[in-house]
Structures are given as C-alpha cells and as structure tokens.
Amino acid sequence: MNNLIFLKELEELSGENISSCYQCYRCTVGCPVVNQMDIYPHRIIRYIVLGEREKVLRAKSIWTCLQCITCSVRCPNDIDIAHVFDTVRKIAIKEQKAAEQDTWTFDKAFLDSVERHGRLHEIEAILRYKIEKKNFFEDAKMGMGMFLKGRMGILPHNVKDRKQLKEIFKKCGQ
Amino acid sequence: MTALTYYPGCSLKTSSKFYETSIKQIFSSYGIEIQELPDWSCCGASAAHTVDDRLAHALVARNLALAEIKDHHLFAPCSACYIRSKVTNERMRQDKEFRKDINNVISPLKCLGTGEVKNIIEVLHDHVGIELIARRLKYNLSALKVVPYYGCVLTRVMGMDAFDDKEDPTSMDSLLWALGVELISWPYKMECCGASKTLTNKDVTYTLSNKIMDRAIVLGADAIVTPCPLCQLNLDLLSYLGRTEKAIPILFLSEVFELALFGKLAGSNSHVITIDEVVKKVKEIDK
Numbered sequence: 001m002n003n004l005i006f007l008k009e010l011e012e013l014s015g016e017n018i019s020s021c022y023q024c025y026r027c028t029v030g031c032p033v034v035n036q037m038d039i040y041p042h043r044i045i046r047y048i049v050l051g052e053r054e055k056v057l058r059a060k061s062i063w064t065c066l067q068c069i070t071c072s073v074r075c076p077n078d079i080d081i082a083h084v085f086d087t088v089r090k091i092a093i094k095e096q097k098a099a100e101q102d103t104w105t106f107d108k109a110f111l112d113s114v115e116r117h118g119r120l121h122e123i124e125a126i127l128r129y130k131i132e133k134k135n136f137f138e139d140a141k142m143g144m145g146m147f148l149k150g151r152m153g154i155l156p157h158n159v160k161d162r163k164q165l166k167e168i169f170k171k172c173g174q
Numbered sequence: 175m176t177a178l179t180y181y182p183g184c185s186l187k188t189s190s191k192f193y194e195t196s197i198k199q200i201f202s203s204y205g206i207e208i209q210e211l212p213d214w215s216c217c218g219a220s221a222a223h224t225v226d227d228r229l230a231h232a233l234v235a236r237n238l239a240l241a242e243i244k245d246h247h248l249f250a251p252c253s254a255c256y257i258r259s260k261v262t263n264e265r266m267r268q269d270k271e272f273r274k275d276i277n278n279v280i281s282p283l284k285c286l287g288t289g290e291v292k293n294i295i296e297v298l299h300d301h302v303g304i305e306l307i308a309r310r311l312k313y314n315l316s317a318l319k320v321v322p323y324y325g326c327v328l329t330r331v332m333g334m335d336a337f338d339d340k341e342d343p344t345s346m347d348s349l350l351w352a353l354g355v356e357l358i359s360w361p362y363k364m365e366c367c368g369a370s371k372t373l374t375n376k377d378v379t380y381t382l383s384n385k386i387m388d389r390a391i392v393l394g395a396d397a398i399v400t401p402c403p404l405c406q407l408n409l410d411l412l413s414y415l416g417r418t419e420k421a422i423p424i425l426f427l428s429e430v431f432e433l434a435l436f437g438k439l440a441g442s443n444s445h446v447i448t449i450d451e452v453v454k455k456v457k458e459i460d461k
Contacts, residue, residue, distance in 0.1 A: 032326075032366045032382055066378070067220055068326035068366040073340050080332045086224055102374040107221035114222075114233070118215040120184035129373060139373065142414035149444050151189045151407070160213045164283070168236065171279045172229035 003051030010048055014087040020077040021045045027071035027081050037061035038099075041071055041081055048084070057092045061085075063100040105132050115169045118159025123152055176290075178297065179246040180208040181237060183255035184216050185403035190252075192441025193403055196428040197251060197294065203435050204310075206301045208249060211240055217250075217258045220370050231272075232279040234262035239285035247290045249297055251428075253328045253402040256293040263287045264334055293328065294401050294427060295345045296337050304352035313437040315355045317455040320430070321395045322346050322357065323386065325402035326366040346427060350399060353434045358393050362386050367408040372415070380415040383408045387421055397452050401427045410446040423449045 011018050027041040028034055038060040039047070047056050056062075062085045071081040092098040109128040113121045126143065130136050146152040159165060186194040201208060214237050222230035238259060241248045248263075250256040266273050267287030277284050292300070298307070329336040329343050338345040343363060350357055365386055368379025387409060390398050400406050408415075409424045423445055432439055433456050442449050 033378060036378060064375075064378075066326075066366050066369045066371060067224075068369065069330040069332065070326065070364075070366070072332050073330045078333075083332075086227075089224055090226075103224070103371075106370070106374050107224050110219070110221035111225055111229075114216040114218070118213075119187070120216050120219075122184070122188055126373065139376075139414075142411060145411070145414055145446060146189065149446055150191065151444060153188045157184075157187055159215050164280075165215055165236070168232050168279055169229065172226050172232060174226060174229060 003053075006051045006053040006056070007049055010084065010087060013091075014080070014084050016079050016084050016087075017077065018045060018048055018079060018084060021049065021079060022077065024076060026074045026076065030070045030074050032068065032070065033064050033066055036064045041085075044088075045079070045081065045084070054097075056088055057095060057097040058099055059088075060099040062088045062092065063098065063103050102133070105129060111169075111174070113156075115166065115174065116162075117156045118162055118165045119157045121153075121156035123154065124156065177244075177246045178206065178208045178249040178292070178301075179211050179241045179244055181211045181214055181241070181248050181250045181255060181259070183214075183250065183252040184219075185252050185407075189407055190403040190426075192444040193251065193406070193426045193428065195440050196426055196432055199440060200428050200431040200435060204302045204306070206297070209244075209246070211237060211248070213240065217255045219254045219258070223258075228276070228279065230258070231262045231265070231276050234258050235266060235276045235285040236280045236283060238263055238266065238287065238289060238291075239280060239283035242285060242289050245289075247292050249292050249294075251294045251401065251403075253293070253325050254404065256291060257327045257331060259291045260331060263289065263291050293337070295328075295349065298349055298427075298431075299345060304348055307349065307352040307431075308354075311354060311434050312459065313434050314457040314459050315353055315430070315434055315455075317356075317457065318433075318452065319356045319358055319394055319396045320350060320399045320425075321360050321390045321393060322350060322363060323390075323398045323400040323405060323424075324363050325400055325405040326364055326369070328364075328402065330364070346399070346401065349427065350430060353430055355430060358395055360389060360393055362389050367405045369404060369408075372408055372411070376415055379408050380412070380417070383412055383415065384417055387412055387417070391420070391422060395422060396455060397422055397449075398424045399427055399430055400424060413446065421447045423447045423452055425449070425452070
C-alpha cells in the first residue's frame with residue numbers, strides 16, 4: 001500500500017483535491033517553463049499521490065514554476081496545481097530541503113521592504129537581494145538603464161499607518 | 175455608474191509611473207473621475223503568497239477594506255494587483271470563517287468583500303464603451319499594426335468566472351479595434367513573460383520574453399500592446415537581458431488611446447525601446 005500521509009498532509013495544507021488527478025498531462029503540456037524542470041508537473045502530482053515526499057520536496061521544478069496558473073486553469077479536475085507547488089515550497093523551506101534559494105530570498109527581501117514601508121521600495125528590495133546573493137554587479141547595467149529612464153526611484157513611498165501594517169505582519173507570524 | 179477608487183499599486187508609482195500619467199490623461203479626456211485609494215499598501219504581488227497565504231490575503235484585504243469605506247469600485251490597472259484583489263475579495267465575500275480570520279488580522283479595519291474589483295479593460299468598456307471610443311478619435315491609427323498581449327494572469331483565475339475568456343480573451347482586441355489600429359491575430363496573447371524571474375533567473379525571463387518579441391516581429395507588428403506593467407517592463411528590458419536583434423516597442427493599452435486622442439505619448443522618454451517609429455505612423459484625421 002502506498003504511503004498516503006504526504007498526500008493527506010498536502011491536501012489539508014493546500015485545500016486542493018490532489019488525489020482526483022487522472023494523469024491527463026495537460027498541466028505539463030501547457031507549462032511555459034517545462035523544459036527547465038527536473039520533474040514535470042504531472043509527475044510531481046503523481047509522486048505526491050504515491051507518497052514520494054523527499055523527491056517532491058527536493059525537486060527543482062517547484063521553484064522553476066512561474067505561478068502563471070496556466071496549469072491550474074486547464075486542469076479538468078480543478079486542481080490548482082500552481083497552489084500545490086506553492087504549498088510544497090513552504091514545506092521545503094521549513095525542512096531546509098529547497099533545491100533553490102533565490103526565489104525565496106527575493107520574495108523575503110520584497111516582503112521586508114513592504115513591511116518597512118507599506119509599499120515596495122524596489123531599489124531597496126533589489127539591493128538586499130543582491131547583498132544576500134553577493135553578486136552586486138550582475139544587473140547593475142539594467143538598474144542603471146531603468147534609473148536613467150526614470151523607472152527606478154531612490155526614495156521609498158511610505159504608507160501613513162505603518163504601525164497597523166507591522167501589526168498585520170506580526171499577526172501572520174512574520 | 176459607480177465611482178472608481180484608483181489603486182495604483184507599487185509599479186504605477188515607480189517603474190511604470192508613465193502608465194499612471196497615461197491613464198490619468200485619457201480618463202480625464204473621457205470625463206472618468208478617479209480618486210486614489212487613501213493610504214493604500216502593496217498587494218503582496220507574487221511574493222506574499224509564496225511566503226505566507228494568510229499574509230497575502232491580509233495585505234489585499236487591508237486595501238479592500240479602505241475602498242469599501244467609500245463604497246466605490248476598486249480600479250486596479252496592474253494585473254498582479256487586480257488578480258490578487260479579485261481572488262481575496264471573492265473569498266472574503268463567500269467564506270465566513272476566512273473572513274473572520276482575515277478581519278482579525280487587519281483589525282480595526284473591516285472587509286466584507288462587497289466591493290467590485292475592475293481592471294483597465296473593464297473600466298474602458300464599462301465607463302466609455304467602444305461606440306464612444308470610435309466616435310471620439312482625433313488621430314488615424316490605421317497604419318499601425320499591433321499584437322494584443324494580455325499577459326498570463328489577467329483572466330486566469332481559479333474557482334470563479336473571469337471577465338473574459340481564460341484562454342483566448344478578446345476584450346482588449348475590441349478596444350483596439352475601436353481605436354482603428356490594425357490588429358494582428360496571434361497565439362501568444364497570454365504567454366508568460368517570465369514574471370518576477372527577471373532577477374532570480376534572468377535566462378527564463380529572457381527566453382520567454384524573447385520568444386514573444388520574435389513572434390511579434392515575424393508577424394509584422396509595429397508594437398506590442400499590453401495592460402500589464404510587469405509584461406511591459408520585462409519585454410522593454412530585453413536588450414539588458416541579452417537580446418541583440420532589433421525590438422519593437424511595448425505600449426500600454428492606455429498609450430494607444432493617447433495616440434488616438436492626442437497623437438503623441440507623454441511617457442515617450444520612459445520607454446527603453448524607442449517609440450519614434452510608432453508615433454510617425456499616426457496621422458491626423460482628414461476633416
């Protein structure tokens with residue numbers, strides 16, 4: 001008998017009816033970044049059903065996903081596959097099994113900036129990400145290009161009620 | 175017609191400030207009034223739901239609650255802001271337990287999900303309409319060939335109806351048709367541009383955006399038209415991502431309106447890919 005614990009865990013966390021998948025491959029066929037994936041989306045779903053926890057949590061694919069929701073919208077069984085991937089990401093990070101850190105690092109830098117100002121301070125989020133990655137100069141030319149076109153602000157835009165905003169982050173355990 | 179509360183989101187105040195300028199210009203020309211949502215905050219975009227689902231919904235609900243005070247429709251021109259707001263709004267309206275939990279997080283604010291969230295295509299259809307658009311044309315755009323590029327998320331929403339077809343939307347096509355441009359039909363209306371991978375995995379954004387650009391050029395388009403600020407930015411930055419071949423400009427939907435109404439673009443200097451060739455094709459209407 002398969003180990004159904006992982007399937008149950010993910011179905012509960014995501015609220016998605018993952019076991020209804022009948023392997024029609026539609027998610028994989030429509031995915032714009034499938035050529036960059038180590039395990040195809042329909043296989044990830046299958047591995048979840050089969051209880052292959054390690055394989056799924058360590059997959060590169062869940063981080064390759066762009067969250068464009070093409071797969072989810074096309075699923076004949078209404079499984080929000082992108083949301084399942086998103087849920088797997090959280091477990092992978094918690095258990096330090098993520099195949100890639102960049103997406104998470106950037107998303108955290110993005111949210112840190114929102115927590116501080118209420119609105120994204122682009123240059124701050126990007127610099128924080130770059131410092132974390134220690135590749136400060138890689139996209140400097142692109143940043144400069146945006147700056148010269150007036151598309152990169154220097155000063156942050158702050159919301160007035162920053163106290164309430166910080167409270168929201170705190171209540172969500174951030 | 176219900177009044178509109180304008181939710182700019184972070185992009186329209188920084189990297190796509192000229193999109194805001196453009197929207198304000200055309201809206202004032204049609205007499206549509208918008209009031210900016212007071213003290214709005216970021217919608218969390220693609221970052222918040224990856225890190226924490228509750229936080230993602232709470233960030234959106236904060237803005238929805240502020241808009242509900244005014245009893246206006248929330249107008250969100252950015253595709254990410256629009257879709258995040260739409261999804262949370264629907265759940266706040268339908269799911270009692272969820273509503274209670276999120277309202278607890280955003281207290282003392284309170285969101286009931288009773289408002290409506292609209293994107294720029296919907297607003298132009300509902301508040302102006304194609305008939306009036308066609309009647310008000312000041313410039314002839316018939317020499318301009320464009321491909322409509324909706325971007326990946328605008329109509330892709332789970333568990334509810336979208337405002338347009340989820341695979342082959344046509345609502346922006348009809349607006350462009352009313353403006354008198356030559357529309358080229360293509361299969362890349364909703365292809366993903368690479369979204370937020372531009373910094374974390376540049377090659378992905380390059381590959382996807384480049385494919386879209388190549389196809390538009392092969393089809394003989396003069397410009398790509400999009401309502402999404404991230405799509406516009408990613409495609410406009412292609413030369414920094416590694417593209418060496420020629421590229422055509424990416425116009426915001428509102429900028430095509432600008433061309434039809436005023437014959438020029440206020441934000442021409444903000445475009446990385448020069449728009450000169452496009453403006454040259456705009457002619458005055460013979461009276």
